[in-house]
Amino acid sequence: MYYLLLVFMYGISILPLWLLYRISDVLYLIVYHIVGYRKAVVFDNLRQAFPEKTPEEITRLAKQYYLNLTDMMVETVKLLTMSRKELQRRFTCDLTVLHELYAKGKSCQMHLGHNFNWEWANLFCMQGVKYPFLVVYMPLTNKAGDRMFRHFREKSGSILLPANDIKESMQPWINKQYLIALVADQNPGNPRRSYWFPFLNRMTAFYKGPEMTARRSDIPVVFVDIRKTKRGYYHATLKLAFEEPSSVPEGTITESFVKYLEHNIREQPEVWVWSHRRWKHEYKGEQES
Secondary structure (H helix, E strand, O other), rough: OOHHHHHHHHHHHOOOHHHHHHHHHHHHHHHHOOOOOOOHHHHHHHHHHHOOHHHHHHHHEEEEEEEHHHHHHHHHHHHHOOOOHHHHHHHHHHHHHHHHHHOOOOOEEEEEEEOHHHHHHHHHHHHHHHEEEEEEOOOOOOHHHHHHHHHHHHOOOOOOEEEEHHHHHHHHHHOOOEEEEEEEEOOOOHHHEEEEEEEEEEEEEEHHHHHHHHHOOOOOEEEEEEEEOOOOOEEEEEEEOOOOHHOOOOHHHHHHHHHHHHHHHHHOOOHHOOHHHHHHOOOOOOHOO
């Protein structure tokens, strides 16, 4: 099953991007108008985040999101055959801050949200830094699909660490210099062991792990903002948020990231993943402390 899927994906990947975007247009019609993939979740999230927007504005934003989602699908497949030169033409980012931290002998955590296109961002960053590039990911339940996505990400040299076994996976890297990418807006499994902050007009739980690791090992934290400049083109900005995390009070790093992410989402909301069931946990007053 995996090899059949791989051959099929490579067959699609060799198509030019302009044709892949025509396929994306068709996928958008299917996903939004016919299947209605998680439509109720998307509209509920958008209405909650933007109560000031009219129903027409919410619908327009939802349609923009779904088209970006299907663009992300075909762009991810294109990674199988996309050249380094083509990627650097379509995805830009100044990596100076990472080069400077590497020269100082420091490891680095990159915190980012579910902003399109994080798959292109991973490959671009991997090709531009001297660090071993670690990426935390959540394994898929479908074995063929999971193997396929690992192939996408590992073909460039990224080192994948399963989120459900992160402590064991990090052991070989504890005493080495590394760069690790953490999608830090995931929904935590245990709300009682999370930080709670206002986010998009509701109290939201965030994993403690990224901040705790950074503070314990004093690993510099860099925030990442990815913007879609036009179809097929992206620009990422890196911000050195905390060079000495151990010197700041607990909760400061996560709170800063939450504010940073929300600001960026509000400026370009259509590139964040609204179909994610982000608010599964309900905030209770006794958790406030």
